[in-house]
Amino acid sequence: MTDSGRLAHLECALSADLTKTLGDASILMVGAGGIGCELLKTLLLSGVKNITVVDLDTIDLSNLNRQFLFQKQHISKAKAHVARESALRFNPEANIVSHHANIKDPQFDVAFFRGFTVVMNALDNLEARSYVNLMCLAADRPLVEAGTTGFQGQSYVIKRRKTACYDCLPKVLPKTYAVCTIRSTPSLPIHCIVWAKSYLFSQLFGPPSESEDPVLDTREDEGNAEEISKLKDESEALKAIKDAMGTDKFPRMVFEKVFNTDVNRLLSMHDMWKSRKPPTPLVYDELASEEEKETQTRKGRSKGKGKAQKNAPESGDRERLEWEQKVWSVEESVGVFLKSLRVLATRYQEVRKSDPESGLSFDKDDDPVMDFVAATANLRAHVYGIPQQCRFNTKQMAGSIIPAVATSNAIIAGVMVLHLFKLLTPSEVPLSGIKRATLGTSTGRGTILGAGSNEAPNPVCAVCNAGFVVVETDVEKAKLKDIVEIVKGSDHLGLKGEVSINHKNLLIYEDDDLEDNVDKTLQEVHITHGKNLQILVDDDDAGVKRTVYLFVLHRDNLPTLFTLSGDKGVDIPTVASRVAEESNNAKRPREEGLEERDEGTKRLRTDGGSHDDPIVIDEVEDTIELD
Amino acid sequence: MNLRSSSRKRVAKDVEASDTANASPYRGSRAKPSQAQSSKRAKNNTSSTDSKENGNGHTQINDDEAQLYDRQIRLWGLDAQTRMRNASVCIVNFGALSTEIIKNLVLAGIGALTVVDPENVAPKDLGAGFFFRQEDVGQNRAISARERILDLNPRVKVDAVTKPLSDLDDDFYTQFQFLVLTQADLDTMLRIDDICRAKKIKLFAAGIYGLTGYAFADLVEHVYTTANPAAKDDTSAPKDITRTIQYHSLAETLEKRWDNTTDKRARDTVRPKFYAVLALLTYQQRHNAPPSSSEADVDRLVAIKDELMKRANVNPSFVTLDLLRSLAATHSAELSPIAALAGGLLSQEILRAIGEKDPPMDNVLVIDGLEPQAGIAGY
Numbered sequence A: 001m002t003d004s005g006r007l008a009h010l011e012c013a014l015s016a017d018l019t020k021t022l023g024d025a026s027i028l029m030v031g032a033g034g035i036g037c038e039l040l041k042t043l044l045l046s047g048v049k050n051i052t053v054v055d056l057d058t059i060d061l062s063n064l065n066r067q068f069l070f071q072k073q074h075i076s077k078a079k080a081h082v083a084r085e086s087a088l089r090f091n092p093e094a095n096i097v098s099h100h101a102n103i104k105d106p107q108f109d110v111a112f113f114r115g116f117t118v119v120m121n122a123l124d125n126l127e128a129r130s131y132v133n134l135m136c137l138a139a140d141r142p143l144v145e146a147g148t149t150g151f152q153g154q155s156y157v158i159k160r161r162k163t164a165c166y167d168c169l170p171k172v173l174p175k176t177y178a179v180c181t182i183r184s185t186p187s188l189p190i191h192c193i194v195w196a197k198s199y200l201f202s203q204l205f206g207p208p209s210e211s212e213d214p215v216l217d218t219r220e221d222e223g224n225a226e227e228i229s230k231l232k233d234e235s236e237a238l239k240a241i242k243d244a245m246g247t248d249k250f251p252r253m254v255f256e257k258v259f260n261t262d263v264n265r266l267l268s269m270h271d272m273w274k275s276r277k278p279p280t281p282l283v284y285d286e287l288a289s290e291e292e293k294e295t296q297t298r299k300g301r302s303k304g305k306g307k308a309q310k311n312a313p314e315s316g317d318r319e320r321l322e323w324e325q326k327v328w329s330v331e332e333s334v335g336v337f338l339k340s341l342r343v344l345a346t347r348y349q350e351v352r353k354s355d356p357e358s359g360l361s362f363d364k365d366d367d368p369v370m371d372f373v374a375a376t377a378n379l380r381a382h383v384y385g386i387p388q389q390c391r392f393n394t395k396q397m398a399g400s401i402i403p404a405v406a407t408s409n410a411i412i413a414g415v416m417v418l419h420l421f422k423l424l425t426p427s428e429v430p431l432s433g434i435k436r437a438t439l440g441t442s443t444g445r446g447t448i449l450g451a452g453s454n455e456a457p458n459p460v461c462a463v464c465n466a467g468f469v470v471v472e473t474d475v476e477k478a479k480l481k482d483i484v485e486i487v488k489g490s491d492h493l494g495l496k497g498e499v500s501i502n503h504k505n506l507l508i509y510e511d512d513d514l515e516d517n518v519d520k521t522l523q524e525v526h527i528t529h530g531k532n533l534q535i536l537v538d539d540d541d542a543g544v545k546r547t548v549y550l551f552v553l554h555r556d557n558l559p560t561l562f563t564l565s566g567d568k569g570v571d572i573p574t575v576a577s578r579v580a581e582e583s584n585n586a587k588r589p590r591e592e593g594l595e596e597r598d599e600g601t602k603r604l605r606t607d608g609g610s611h612d613d614p615i616v617i618d619e620v621e622d623t624i625e626l627d
Numbered sequence B: 001m002n003l004r005s006s007s008r009k010r011v012a013k014d015v016e017a018s019d020t021a022n023a024s025p026y027r028g029s030r031a032k033p034s035q036a037q038s039s040k041r042a043k044n045n046t047s048s049t050d051s052k053e054n055g056n057g058h059t060q061i062n063d064d065e066a067q068l069y070d071r072q073i074r075l076w077g078l079d080a081q082t083r084m085r086n087a088s089v090c091i092v093n094f095g096a097l098s099t100e101i102i103k104n105l106v107l108a109g110i111g112a113l114t115v116v117d118p119e120n121v122a123p124k125d126l127g128a129g130f131f132f133r134q135e136d137v138g139q140n141r142a143i144s145a146r147e148r149i150l151d152l153n154p155r156v157k158v159d160a161v162t163k164p165l166s167d168l169d170d171d172f173y174t175q176f177q178f179l180v181l182t183q184a185d186l187d188t189m190l191r192i193d194d195i196c197r198a199k200k201i202k203l204f205a206a207g208i209y210g211l212t213g214y215a216f217a218d219l220v221e222h223v224y225t226t227a228n229p230a231a232k233d234d235t236s237a238p239k240d241i242t243r244t245i246q247y248h249s250l251a252e253t254l255e256k257r258w259d260n261t262t263d264k265r266a267r268d269t270v271r272p273k274f275y276a277v278l279a280l281l282t283y284q285q286r287h288n289a290p291p292s293s294s295e296a297d298v299d300r301l302v303a304i305k306d307e308l309m310k311r312a313n314v315n316p317s318f319v320t321l322d323l324l325r326s327l328a329a330t331h332s333a334e335l336s337p338i339a340a341l342a343g344g345l346l347s348q349e350i351l352r353a354i355g356e357k358d359p360p361m362d363n364v365l366v367i368d369g370l371e372p373q374a375g376i377a378g379y
């Protein structure tokens, strides 16, 4: 019985039953990054043999300080595949399947999730977490959720109707800034950085579709109409300057417009500065180097490209590091600003030669782009008397970089596997015995890793307080009226009340409304394999509402039109209509992410916001930009 | 709260009876206490391809390294990273715990690592860590892993030493700033701590036993910088201040007396568990072998625990019989998740000590894998 080999340590500490259960279990690991590398290793060393890894990312240099399954020669290869190969080297008998893909792809449908004993999240963003949460609820599989940021981390278990789900607790939305703060009255370094990155950079170099000021929040209460119209004038003037791109005058024109003309125009609005410190315009002739001034008058010199920048040591130089870590003088910022403008102008024009609809996009690792943003933000900060930042810090804020280190990921992955041990021995450890573990920053004394009780489901959670039903059908044949029949028909769910059917928060059918759609096939309303419908059933007579998530699996040649699995009608929880009404605004299912907010309330967004999330912290490498 | 143990009988007076939710998944059939770690197959002292460089020429971080270490420099700053780049660390005994510590320190970018281990790779080592391969079985552990450690971070200088600790003279240690003992017995730790104190080498000692782990730090005198709390309100105050911690030796730590058993800190959930580990180590010391899970051995272990805790003036019931039972049954198990927890927590303390930024652990860290919980207490 006792294996003197690989399992010797395990068999000494765990029961024979648990060791066997671990060997038989099939684990889905979503994410093969910071937590993922550690988790894959710890799972394999804990007797788990069957693991499927899904990750859409490729390996980057900045991963190598912690993602130990990856090495320099693996840069830009798929994380999932390299993680698998590296892990097989120390455990050749393991059965690891790797997918270089997005977990939201239709191939990873409910049936796929049902194929696993436990799902473990090693993700770096809210949106994917929320999606996996929903899929685990649908497939009724336990989910081990986890996240880290810097020295901190957290892990807990989610089980349908037994514990809170990922969406039971409100998440803090990404930070947004009112347009007038960004455009006219900044007071913090981040305001200047957002302006540099999301306003000036995209106005000058973004593709035409993006440079139509996506950041303008036109809500009336956001500022007076006069100011809005002035801002529009500014944009117009900037477009005129863009026509000068490619000439020697261009950098100076941009400088004078944004740091002088526009500032003076704002200054003329005296009311604005009654209770604020007024900005100070910058004067080109006082700040630009003699060399810069000369280039403005010289004709026909070759521009920007390939020219070593005096103020910016090349990447790889020793001085570069020092240069990125110190706060530049105003003159240095002016130099970097003008030079990066020239480089970017050249690049922009080249890109546009091949495609007039294209442009440049912000990339924190693109040196001239980041130079431009850092210099611009600093000059703007100087204008407003706001403390300036070194390029290193500006990059962190502009690129939403989350500090990360191997140790916290290793600790949290270890906790996840301890959670798994308990999940696989339900007869001995009830779910309440699986604590919510929180890792804090050590201060040399006291608790570092704490265990708190797991939360109960939130009774008004719009995600988990719902029914989960899977329908297998031919989407080219099944019609929306068949879906209505599934919901109402006494042979099926048999729910009473008014039905509305949504897909990704978009209403596609409602009793007494959009009834034209009722004869459309699922295919015709773009409900294909792997998609889900959110069905709201409002039973006015009983004063209750129900939510049903219906997951569609396309099948050819079914003997019947559809087959159902999952919750029966009686299993589907109800919410009192009044309560549902109140919670509806506060909490919405977010499977489509955060982009779909009303146009009218669109505000400037700086990042994916995951580090603003106090509930679950993320191992975030490159946060998605949601501007 | 027990792991796998031979008996599940609860002795009421010894049970703190708080966490009924913690029925353990780890109990089970037969205990397996075998502990055959005394083999001495030491070959020659290894050679390593690189020569040992010990100089004080502080190497600066270059831009390439700054890119590689970007995400952690944002956590602890360039100065700490530069100190890591120049740190020389020796780690003793290549088990599951040291596997994690080695990985974490090498990824973080320390300057030089020396691994001391006279043992050869056994089949069970393949389940304890990721550095060994089937074909390494029978080869020295430190030598087998050396190239693979380098693969994690080729910038780190890695040496392997295959002599047992007992064959190394005191001067051997002077080449390191930091020494990490893993899975060591009490007498070895006391002996090495004396040497390290005399030579001002900073010592960490740690072990994992089933679901329990501990770490001890004796950094002799440690100077670090930390954010100046006064700078919050007073912008003219210096941003950082320097502080010094005087550490206690292991011998002093073992003599620690609590003023009174109702001391809130002494009662916290993690702290008393150090006495469970101490009881295990003391048992080993007195009997020249670790306990088995037999009732007789468990009784002896309980007696030692009672003795130690009474001497320290801590209520002996703070350590449950179940915990001792499971320790007796599972102490030889080096579990990967516990190694990850203990190794991660300890590595972070080692890195904080190397970086000389913010206070490192002072002075005992206890890891309870069952809750799971971990905390640091000053003994």
Ligand SMILES: [Zn+2]
Pocket: A164, A165, A166, A167, A168, A169, A457, A458, A461, A462, A463, A464, A465
């Ligand atoms: Zn919920």
